[in-house]
Amino acid sequence: MAGVPSKLRYRPFNLGRWLTWGLTALVMVVLPQIFTQGYAITLMSQMGIMIVFALSYNMLLGQGGMLSFGHAVYSGLGAYVAVHILNLAGAGKIWMPLSLLPLVGGLGGAFFGVLFGYVTTKRAGTTFAMITLGIAVLVDTWATMSRAFFGGEQGVSTDRVIGKPFLGITYGPGVQVYYLIAVWCLVSMALMYAWSHTPLGRIANAVRDNPERAEFIGYDTQRVRWFTLIISAFFAGISGGLSTINFEIVTPDVVSLSASGGVLLATFIGGIGFFFGPILGAVVFSFFAVALSNYTNAWQFYLGLFFVLMVMYAPGGIASIIVMQLQLIARKRFWRIAPHYLAAGASGLVLLAALILTVEMTYQLSENSANGTVMNLFGVNFDCAKALPWAVAVGLWIVGGILFNLARQRVARVWGEIQTELLQARA
Amino acid sequence: MNAHALELKAVSKSFGNTAIIRGVDLAIAQGERHALIGPNGAGKSTLFNLISGRYPVSGGKILLNGDSITGLKPFEINRKGLSRSFQITNIFQRMSVFENLRCAVLWSLGYKYSFWHQLKELKDANRSAEEVMEAIGLKGRRDTPAGVLSYAEQRALEIGITIAGGAGVILLDEPTAGMSRTETADAVELIRKVSQGKTLIMVEHDMGVIFDLADRISVLVYGELIASDKPENIRGNQAVQEAYLGTEAH
Numbered sequence: 001m002a003g004v005p006s007k008l009r010y011r012p013f014n015l016g017r018w019l020t021w022g023l024t025a026l027v028m029v030v031l032p033q034i035f036t037q038g039y040a041i042t043l044m045s046q047m048g049i050m051i052v053f054a055l056s057y058n059m060l061l062g063q064g065g066m067l068s069f070g071h072a073v074y075s076g077l078g079a080y081v082a083v084h085i086l087n088l089a090g091a092g093k094i095w096m097p098l099s100l101l102p103l104v105g106g107l108g109g110a111f112f113g114v115l116f117g118y119v120t121t122k123r124a125g126t127t128f129a130m131i132t133l134g135i136a137v138l139v140d141t142w143a144t145m146s147r148a149f150f151g152g153e154q155g156v157s158t159d160r161v162i163g164k165p166f167l168g169i170t171y172g173p174g175v176q177v178y179y180l181i182a183v184w185c186l187v188s189m190a191l192m193y194a195w196s197h198t199p200l201g202r203i204a205n206a207v208r209d210n211p212e213r214a215e216f217i218g219y220d221t222q223r224v225r226w227f228t229l230i231i232s233a234f235f236a237g238i239s240g241g242l243s244t245i246n247f248e249i250v251t252p253d254v255v256s257l258s259a260s261g262g263v264l265l266a267t268f269i270g271g272i273g274f275f276f277g278p279i280l281g282a283v284v285f286s287f288f289a290v291a292l293s294n295y296t297n298a299w300q301f302y303l304g305l306f307f308v309l310m311v312m313y314a315p316g317g318i319a320s321i322i323v324m325q326l327q328l329i330a331r332k333r334f335w336r337i338a339p340h341y342l343a344a345g346a347s348g349l350v351l352l353a354a355l356i357l358t359v360e361m362t363y364q365l366s367e368n369s370a371n372g373t374v375m376n377l378f379g380v381n382f383d384c385a386k387a388l389p390w391a392v393a394v395g396l397w398i399v400g401g402i403l404f405n406l407a408r409q410r411v412a413r414v415w416g417e418i419q420t421e422l423l424q425a426r427a
Numbered sequence: 428m429n430a431h432a433l434e435l436k437a438v439s440k441s442f443g444n445t446a447i448i449r450g451v452d453l454a455i456a457q458g459e460r461h462a463l464i465g466p467n468g469a470g471k472s473t474l475f476n477l478i479s480g481r482y483p484v485s486g487g488k489i490l491l492n493g494d495s496i497t498g499l500k501p502f503e504i505n506r507k508g509l510s511r512s513f514q515i516t517n518i519f520q521r522m523s524v525f526e527n528l529r530c531a532v533l534w535s536l537g538y539k540y541s542f543w544h545q546l547k548e549l550k551d552a553n554r555s556a557e558e559v560m561e562a563i564g565l566k567g568r569r570d571t572p573a574g575v576l577s578y579a580e581q582r583a584l585e586i587g588i589t590i591a592g593g594a595g596v597i598l599l600d601e602p603t604a605g606m607s608r609t610e611t612a613d614a615v616e617l618i619r620k621v622s623q624g625k626t627l628i629m630v631e632h633d634m635g636v637i638f639d640l641a642d643r644i645s646v647l648v649y650g651e652l653i654a655s656d657k658p659e660n661i662r663g664n665q666a667v668q669e670a671y672l673g674t675e676a677h
């Protein structure tokens with residue numbers, strides 16, 4: 001895939017792997033102690049789930065070169081398997097500690113990975129993408145038809161508090177669920193990272209880059225893709241199991257095309273070329289989906305726009321932007337370009353304000369008109385049927401546009417200068 | 428082993444209505460170094476593609492060490508001990524030199540589709556990859572992405588990937604094409620070294636290289652083998668001279 005950085009190995013910059021993982025774990029432990037509000041816990045829980053989901057997706061896309069439009073099939077079916085098992089356990093029919101439920105989701109995901117993956121991974125490239133889309137539509141339709149397993153439109157509800165408390169843990173409070181998610185997230189991250197350094201993981205890269213040659217060094221590329229997909233579906237299923245615990249309800253939405261699209265967006269925004277890319281993407285995506293959706297109904301519009309901008313201007317995702325800056329820092333050039341970044345950022349904020357104002361006023365007028373034309377934005381009350389707010393928006397667009405364009409040219413020029421310098425220094 | 432390393436029986440191949448390979452019979456002994464020559468478009472690469480399973484044959488049989496490999500997939504043939512290089516460099520561009528070679532040894536060392544081994548713990552795989560890297564003279568380029576190597580380096584890596592898995596029968600398709608004189612000399616030495624104790628079949632245009640390396644030479648013209656003999660006999664063969672050598676300045 002073009003535009004992807006050539007180095008796919010994530011090197012934690014000499015800090016040492018243990019330090020990186022240790023710090024990650026520490027952050028996960030400490031965060032809910034700092035942000036104790038309910039919605040913060042909710043947000044962080046969903047981030048943890050999404051991280052597992054996006055990383056599992058990147059096993060396919062980034063590592064295996066398989067662009068799937070139906071990855072939510074595996075997380076979603078994993079979630080359904082988990083919810084039914086949890087209900088059986090709740091009814092006392094089977095023994096199943098809640099802590100291990102994500103594993104059930106994972107096995108469910110893997111099972112369907114074996115089944116559907118056998119079909120989808122027969123082919124690579126565009127054909128693969130098309131078949132995954134077909135399977136996604138199939139499962140989506142199946143979900144609306146089969147009430148017994150999918151529970152119709154309302155889905156299947158459950159209660160995660162089962163059995164006796166263990167060491168005082170009931171999994172009633174959200175923060176206990178957060179820690180369960182955090183543990184599974186960390187373990188899954190470590191396992192998926194380890195997977196990328198196994199023979200199968202490396203051969204998946206080889207099959208992504210040059211499937212033909214892989215066949216001539218002894219590898220059945222269909223098998224490589226299939227096995228990769230099964231493992232990816234397993235981790236997707238784990239994220240599904242975690243979401244079952246977190247929401248205590250599973251609806252057919254979990255296997256929908258928009259859920260599959262979501263994980264693609266998240267992964268790509270974060271960056272498919274680096275292991276940590278999808279982690280960042282998941283964090284940003286969850287922020288849009290959970291935090292921003294509280295403030296505006298147009299959050300999907302903002303997310304979509306962000307995605308389009310990333311694909312157009314930073315196809316390597318947030319991760320590649322960060323890595324480029326780290327390289328500048330390592331070569332002591334970052335501070336020269338930083339002021340220009342600041343200028344671009346500031347003028348970018350003006351443009352963002354213009355965008356938000358325009359979108360929200362349009363929304364108020366078209367979709368929300370029943371509630372009148374008076375609205376509140378950034379703490380200011382105004383009437384969007386009047387001319388003044390629109391004039392402000394136009395002004396912001398013009399001023400922001402001019403300033404941003406200037407700053408952008410500066411950044412590009414200085415960036416170019418630095419690159420030539422570095423090239424000359426090397427020669 | 429008594430069986431021939433490789434045996435072709437009336438092998439033919441047509442693309443549409445065009446017959447490209449027309450009933451080729453060929454037997455290559457164990458440990459032989461065999462050169463396949465012929466004018467452009469004679470079907471040499473196509474013949475390699477048939478032997479290695481890239482294309483299915485239209486007719487005939489192919490035996491590897493006495494066993495039929497006709498109709499098998501490339502990876503099945505590779506696992507039976509036949510490995511090939513490509514006329515147009517066919518490597519893993521985005522991976523480092525070392526990773527290219529390590530990938531090429533994984534199957535034959537039995538790691539197959541393992542997801543329970545960590546690559547850096549695989550001492551045998553890492554050692555083999557290092558050894559091949561040393562042999563092809565790319566030690567200094569260990570961590571360079573294959574895509575940015577020079578042409579001659581990429582050709583060396585192409586050979587490295589081909590031999591890394593330890594296959595007993597090796598097919599090289601124009602390994603020295605496009606190389607300078609000194610690069611060619613290096614490549615010949617490399618081929619001599621890595622084909623030690625193996626069966627080698629090589630498509631080559633450089634007559635110097637051929638007479639230097641080959642135990643026997645086969646001449647393919649318009650999809651038919653017109654001669655298969657020792658180098659000195661090929662040189663004196665009237666039909667060959669008319670069909671092929673006469674047109675070659677050497």
Ligand SMILES: Nc1ncnc2c1ncn2[C@@H]1O[C@H](COP(=O)(O)OP(=O)(O)OP(=O)(O)O)[C@@H](O)[C@H]1O
Nearest residue numbers: 442447465466467468469470471472473474514601
């Ligand atoms: N896949 C294909 N489909 C159709 N025709 C093909 C195909 N592959 C090869 N050919 C034709 O078969 C003939 C032999 O091609 P081949 O590449 O085997 O020749 P060659 O002897 O290797 O030539 P060169 O010395 O130029 O490498 C050519 O006419 C070519 O156009």
Ligand SMILES: [Mg+2]
Nearest residue numbers: 471472473514
């Ligand atoms: Mg050829």
